[in-house]
Amino acid sequence: MTHFVIFITLTVSVSCRQSPEKLVGITGNQIPITDSLHGMDSILTYVASYGKHIDEVLDEQLAYAPVKITKEDGSYNSSEGNLMADIVMERANPVFESRTGKKIDFVLINFGGLRSSISKGPVSARTAYEVMPFENHIMVVELSGKSVGKLIDFLVASHTAHPISGLHIVLDKNDRLRSVDIQGKPFDKNRHYFVATSNYLLGGGDHMDFFKEAIQVTDIDYLIRKAMIDYFTKNDTITAAVDDRFIKVK
Incomplete structure (x- = not known):
């Protein structure tokens, strides 16, 4: 090239x-x-020590993955997507609550934003850079019930395992919406919800135009990749699985 x-x-x-x-x-x-x-040669020699130091930092083991974690192992939700959305929820919610006194209701990020699987074995900061190479940061968006309804309709129609957390969607065998729960309670179209997402999606990326209807936006100054690294540092074993947060009943 x-x-x-x-x-x-x-x-x-x-x-x-x-x-x-x-x-x-x-x-x-x-x-x-x-x-x-x-x-x-003089420039290559000068930068070599910096490159070595960066490699050492990126490759230092932070945690361990007993099995491969990928976004390709489920139709409506995936092990990697679930892990990513749960990381955003766990790491962002305390920050948002400390600043606003409110809690995040659910998380939605995009399937296409995950650019690599997490291989079985050592997990490092380089792993986070491979999965999330972009400088996307976490935004918390206040949406009306009407806008959240559009969000749910989008997820149902997309037939894509977009990462979600705090949201439980059930479809019937004909792909029609059967039920939606948010934080364990039925979706209420008459209330507002706080949704954690990325700055990319906030601008309508991946056709998620409902985020443009935000009533209020809070930038918590937290890169998604940094949230991953913080999570890996805190947890010595990284596990994730396909579960029932978005399912189709037969």
Whole structure:
């Protein structure tokens, strides 16, 4: 694969009367980066120690996974999706409650945001970077019952195991909604709910436009990846399974 570096030259016009500088042109050229280019030994030597230190930090074992944890092992929910949503709930809720006095009702993040499985064996900070390589951070969104209804309809229609926590959805054999519970209580369309999600979804990512109807948004300044690392640090064994939080009855 060939990469490119683009060099841009700015031309600025300045008169002798010290008038404000004015941009009069931009030129640039594209320089391909291929295997024919060689690194400069002095620079490679300089950065080598930094690279070694970063690798040591990323690869230090934080926990252990007895089995592979993946988003591909369930139709309506998955072991990895459940783990991720539960991590967000466990790590974000105390922060949100301390700042607002309120609690998160449920979590929704997107299936596509999980970019790697968690392999059986040692779990490290690098594991978190592989699963969640983006700088997505946790947002807590206040939604009306009407908007939450749209959220539920979206999950039912998507036929995708989007990670959820605190939410229990049951479909009948014809894929029609049978029941919805939030924190163990039936969904109430007349109340508001606090939903933890990512800043990406808050903007309507993955067609989750219902988040654009947010009544109030709280940024708790917490990266999802950092929540994962904190969770791995706290728990020496990482386990997760497909369960009944979103199921279809036969």
